[in-house]
Amino acid sequence: MDLQVNLPVFSGPFALLFHLIEKAEVDIYEISIAEITSQYLQALKEMQELNLEIAAEFLVMAATLLKLKSKKLLPETVEVTAETGEEEILVIDSREELVQRLLEYRYFRDVAAELRRCEAAQKRVYIRSLGGKALLVNPDEEITLAGVTLPALLEAFQRLLAERERQPQEIAPDDLSVQDKMQAILKAVRGKKDGMDFRELFPPQAGISEIITTFIALLELIRLRKIVVWQSGPFGRLLVMRKSRAERGSRSAWK
Amino acid sequence: MEIKPLLEALLFVTEEPLPPAKLAELTGAEKKAVRLALKQLQKEYAAADRGLQVVELAGGFQLATKPEAAAVVEKLYTGEKSFTLSQAALETLAIIAYRQPVTRVEIESIRGVKVDSVLETLQKRRFIRVAGRKDAPGRPVLYGTTKEFLKYFGLKDLSELPQLASPK
């Protein structure tokens, strides 16, 4: 089959009609129903020969055009009943109405062409779409916890807790909040150039509840990037220090 | 950190355009200060030696590549953005955008064809949404466009739709 189809795929009967009007270089207000009808039927025939699937609406339009044409040939008084059985999509009763509908369709066809231009322009613009990965774009993330891994930190905490659990329990004051502890830790590490020992954060008299609160406060501060915890060597002490100071320090030495 | 670098970071990581109100909420800054900083950022990125731009889409702001970089970016992401809307979908969207809220029958009478399946596709792509029901016999569904529609076509808002002379 010849693939040189000069009939593009039409989005609807109005699109086909426009194609024909433009091809014939006729002003839309000047169209002759007789001519456009014969051209339209010819186009449908070609489409059929090319085995293109022809939507029902194209046939309804053909019937509508034939109706308009016959109406023109008949005296005004004769009622034409070109029953199409289709819905009211294409009820067109006069040449004027057809022109009107064509104009309206043309307007939106032109808008669609404008949108096509917008689509093409926007296709050349890319945004990042990494989703949740964006959270990890901070490469300092590992360094913040680095020197110390979370397991190391948790193990230290576990050891501490196990030690203290063996000691006699006292009633812990219940009004200790994580917020308070966060402030306390920040205050404790302030001015300590080389950081302070992780264990110093947990006074000997502290009960389980306070230890847990302190630990959570520590995690919160790490999360908020206010402090970092470093380990001086594989089995060394855990050092807690303010983030800003740590930033200024030679980071690579800890890698 | 000042407000401008914070905005820059937010416009970088966001997947959705961020409206100034949201940016103010996130940074804790005044909306007015946010708008000012956005203007400044926009200006800075507009320089010819920058490969990115601050775009305003669907009422929000976001960082994006400049069109001039598209060829190079596409080399990195071959095959992406190959999706294009069909002519039928585009015509239907055009009618909904300008006539919203609009019923299916109104769209069909303009296009001269049934649009059931096109509407379904557009709804799936989230370009259109049900905007209510018409106060008419049968209470037919009314359609309107979405933010996704604006984003896809790179539009700030509906007022940015191409202004053509009205039909007739």
Add this chain to the structure above:
Amino acid sequence: MEIKPLLEALLFVTEEPLPPAKLAELTGAEKKAVRLALKQLQKEYAAADRGLQVVELAGGFQLATKPEAAAVVEKLYTGEKSFTLSQAALETLAIIAYRQPVTRVEIESIRGVKVDSVLETLQKRRFIRVAGRKDAPGRPVLYGTTKEFLKYFGLKDLSELPQLASPK
């Protein structure tokens, strides 16, 4: 477009750090010119009024937010305006984190108070999950932490959590 803005666009859209060789291939520029432009970009972004940075990771380059912007960026992602866990929730979470899998009764014996409602809240927030049942009378439910928990504390993944042996 010059090479620098092209690199900027590439470092912006890429999901993986891009090595200079790859950048040279994509832009069609000399590797030496790429390195020079990268240096320049890195310097420009290092300015205090920028919220992004050019990072070198695993031999490649990429744009990323600066650490100072992390708090604001995270706010965008958690979608919680000023969500903070209650004291009770935090304590309970700590116990679960390092004692998991752990039963409600065990948690209560450490905290000295009932934790039913706290556990419910934590489960709703998806910080904890039911990790099984204890082989003990009544087969009580065992709790463990989730990915959500790690994310909240800015930690990488669950595998980083050590398999802590039950105490005693």
